[in-house]
Amino acid sequence: MLKYQHIANELEKYIEEHALQQGEKLPSLDLLMTQFEVSKSTITKSLDLLEKKGIVFQVRGSGIFVRRHKRKGYISLLSNQGFKKNLEDFHITSEVIELDVRKPTKEAALNLNIELDNDVYYVKRVRYIHGLTLCLEESYFNKSIITYLNNEIISESIFNYISEGLGLNIGFADTFLHVNKLTEEEAKYLGLRKGDPKLYVESIFHLTNGQPFDFSKGTYNYEQSQFFVQTNSHFL
Amino acid sequence: MLKYQHIANELEKYIEEHALQQGEKLPSLDLLMTQFEVSKSTITKSLDLLEKKGIVFQVRGSGIFVRRHKRKGYISLLSNQGFKKNLEDFHITSEVIELDVRKPTKEAALNLNIELDNDVYYVKRVRYIHGLTLCLEESYFNKSIITYLNNEIISESIFNYISEGLGLNIGFADTFLHVNKLTEEEAKYLGLRKGDPKLYVESIFHLTNGQPFDFSKGTYNYEQSQFFVQTNSHFL
DNA sequence: CAGTGGTCTAGACCACTAT
DNA sequence: TAGTGGTCTAGACCACTGG
Known part of the structure; x- marks a missing residue:
């Protein structure tokens, strides 16, 4: 499995398991880089994938946040x-x-x-x-x-x-x-x-x-x- | 304007002006790199943006193709x-x-x-x-x-x-x-x-x-x- | 097997936010 | 102004397609 896909999966699992809600903050790029032992671009690529899927949004100068709507059954x-x-x-x-x-x-x-x-x-x-x-x-x-x-x-x-x-x-x-x-x-x-x-x-x-x-x-x-x-x- | 945005705009304009249809091929990454005088990653980022927008699709080993459906009025x-x-x-x-x-x-x-x-x-x-x-x-x-x-x-x-x-x-x-x-x-x-x-x-x-x-x-x-x-x- | 796209790195530098 | 995300580069190496 590709590194960036693996990381994206891990992060998605993490969000799911900890039941993070809209607006909750994820670890910074620097932290994720060292935790997963990959380069910055690879982490960025993972997060871009999660952003495409509508699972997170990234705010320059601030952080990476969970995106999740409140409605069930859709x-x-x-x-x-x-x-x-x-x-x-x-x-x-x-x-x-x-x-x-x-x-x-x-x-x-x-x-x-x-x-x-x-x-x-x-x-x-x-x-x-x-x-x-x-x-x-x-x-x-x-x-x-x-x-x-x-x-x-x-x-x-x-x-x-x-x-x-x-x-x-x-x-x-x-x-x-x-x-x-x-x-x-x-x-x-x-x-x-x-x-x-x-x-x-x-x-x-x-x-x-x-x-x-x-x-x-x-x-x-x-x-x-x-x-x-x-x-x-x-x-x- | 950011380079990759500029390039994406240029390519979109090119597709529009030449009325390219679904399946038509765009120049290779190498060509685009030299034409726009940027690194490979920048071109890749432009194309990823166009792919997100549903304007092109990329096929490994083959090329970059226009994506465009046939129906009007939607x-x-x-x-x-x-x-x-x-x-x-x-x-x-x-x-x-x-x-x-x-x-x-x-x-x-x-x-x-x-x-x-x-x-x-x-x-x-x-x-x-x-x-x-x-x-x-x-x-x-x-x-x-x-x-x-x-x-x-x-x-x-x-x-x-x-x-x-x-x-x-x-x-x-x-x-x-x-x-x-x-x-x-x-x-x-x-x-x-x-x-x-x-x-x-x-x-x-x-x-x-x-x-x-x-x-x-x-x-x-x-x-x-x-x-x-x-x-x-x-x-x- | 030549051509083409995809992944990944290490590092420089930029732009925005929060305090 | 420190911290954090975004852009961009140059280059190595990998994976797939098609003749």
């Missing part, structure tokens, strides 16, 4: 992997409705950057949070990248299988959000009524080399839809 | 500053409904981390996008930080005034999203009907030193609500 729009990572805190389960190999729709082909006669894995699932319907999701996986899927895999964490099982490196994702009214079919799956509000989410996931491998469309139950996003300074 | 949930920055592309206007100094609600006091008897500026606005109602927004500004506001300022960009006019450094924000049904009052302001879907957004903005200065609650017109978020590798 799902991060960023720490995502089809949301699995923080779903461990959330008891998420899935019911698979369809799984097969087929040709992509025009829309899927466009978003996956493939031809209409290439194969994709098509997955349709209902996902539950604490036993309540969270969303109805359709996914298209580029079969020339994701070469094999089965029922067991997609009931668990697909993204974990992609990294560990297939040895692929997941890079980045683009996510598009709309608010709209439920259709009759969607309402049925979610246990709501036609015309009720929905959050509609499309995501395109890419490997580190930029190739899109997953195009997903999800319709979220508005009653369970509490999301949050952390924004950093360079955006403001 | 508002970034991150490049926000109350959304002003990318609103320049969007012709946003505001109508001020209320502006006064008052005591905060419990909710506002909690989120701004102040006492109930401290003063806040209260601002209520309807915001329009291309002349259509985008959202109804209520904001609470900590008056001990934002010492003065008037109608002219809040019709323009509040955040610009805070940085330029007041010389304050805006640091980071936490944003919480819900989907729900419009109340009668909200529907009236947005020109929709009671019970229609809404996106409800709460944001807490902080200075670089971690002090919250603005708590805002916005109700978005679902017909104009198209948002996107870019996720980077360290989250996946």
